[in-house]
Amino acid sequence: MNPTADPVLTMPRARRSRLVKQVLAWGVHFYTGLGLVAAAGMAVLIVRGDPAAVRWVFVLMLVATLIDATDGTLARLVKVKQVLPGFDGRRLDDIIDFLTYTVLPLFLLWRVQILPAGQEAWLLFPLLASAYGFCQVSAKTDDGYFLGFPSYWNLVAFYLYVLHFHVAPLPGWLAVGLLVGLAVLTFVPSRYLYTSQRGPLTKVTNLLAAVWVVFLAGILYLLPDGEAPADARLVGLILGSLFFPLYYLGASWLISCRLWREERLARPSLPRQHAPENPA
Numbered sequence: 640m641n642p643t644a645d646p647v648l649t650m651p652r653a654r655r656s657r658l659v660k661q662v663l664a665w666g667v668h669f670y671t672g673l674g675l676v677a678a679a680g681m682a683v684l685i686v687r688g689d690p691a692a693v694r695w696v697f698v699l700m701l702v703a704t705l706i707d708a709t710d711g712t713l714a715r716l717v718k719v720k721q722v723l724p725g726f727d728g729r730r731l732d733d734i735i736d737f738l739t740y741t742v743l744p745l746f747l748l749w750r751v752q753i754l755p756a757g758q759e760a761w762l763l764f765p766l767l768a769s770a771y772g773f774c775q776v777s778a779k780t781d782d783g784y785f786l787g788f789p790s791y792w793n794l795v796a797f798y799l800y801v802l803h804f805h806v807a808p809l810p811g812w813l814a815v816g817l818l819v820g821l822a823v824l825t826f827v828p829s830r831y832l833y834t835s836q837r838g839p840l841t842k843v844t845n846l847l848a849a850v851w852v853v854f855l856a857g858i859l860y861l862l863p864d865g866e867a868p869a870d871a872r873l874v875g876l877i878l879g880s881l882f883f884p885l886y887y888l889g890a891s892w893l894i895s896c897r898l899w900r901e902e903r904l905a906r907p908s909l910p911r912q913h914a915p916e917n918p919a
Contacts, residue, residue, distance in 0.1 A: 663859055664722040671710045671728060674735035677703040678915035681743045688750045693800065698859055699736045702853075703739040708733065711835050736790075741769040746794035753799050755811035761818055768822035782838035784894070788824035794820065796886060801858060801877050803897060805869070806868055829895035832887060840890055847883055854880035 677699040684692040684699070710732065714720075719728055745762045748754065754761060769790040773777055780786050795817065796905045834844050855877055861873040 652900075659719065660722045661716040664719040667710060667713045667717055667719055668712065668726065668731065670706065671732055673733065673856065674703045674706050674732075674739060678738040678743060681739070682746075685743065685750050686746050689865075690862075693747070693751060694744075694859060694862045694864060696869055697797055697800075700739065700744070700797065701855060701859070703735070704793065704898070707736060707739075708835060709914070737748050737769070737773055739793065740790050740791050741766060741773075744792040748796050748799060751800060752803075753803055753809070753814050754798075755815075758811060758815055761815050765795075765818050765822040765825075765860065768825040772825045779836075782829060782830075783841075784891075786828055786829035786830060787826060789820050789831050791826070793919050798877075798881070798884070801862070805862070806877055808873055819846060830898060831891040834895075840894075844887070844890070847886060850879060853882035898907075 672817070681696050681699045681703075684696045710728075714728055719726075733824055745766055749762055768788075769792065772787050772790050777786055778789075799809065799814055801816070803814075832840060832844050834848060836840060857876045858873065858880060861870055861876065863870075
């Protein structure tokens, strides 16, 4: 036996193939785990709380969202469930998502004082609603949708911040109403587009999402690191970028209404009860 031979190359082919699959599977889990690194950076920057730090919080939120949008495809590609059945990547993904989509965005809203003084306790409502949503077994439907508002509190925090500080100050009741209203929708069994699943609008939605990410990149590039006069380009990008959240909510609600109507029409109608005739 050649003592200088590579031990990997001298392995039986089946064992070598299994090792390669395991390395790839652990690589996907490591890629998912990078969301925790982003979350740690977000927490440090939120504590700082200055405009420059907040800008980088949103950059890391975008990075975490892109990781979350792509790791599922990679996991299915290398078949992580079959290769590493003892490690639950979905649980890791849920832990990271609860931090980056819910806990840290709500913490940011508290830190930058979007809500009126004394009204900060309203932030507990979306926090608890999101915990309920994450723990629902049917949070993702068999036909490829989210069921109930899918805890996009990172986007809510982003738009409340940029609209309030860079377009026009938002009235306190509007911010509170938006948080409470979306939290209530977590409990309403309406369907929301799930862009990484196959569906009737997946291609259109992903195309619009790609354009929207370009808008977000422009907004993050133009966000000032401190006090600065109003920038017309920034305002235009912020308002223009609203096309995607409005499309997403509108399309999701229309689909929900259509499916509710189809379900109602599919129910067997009960025979009408005739009143007994009067013998008199």
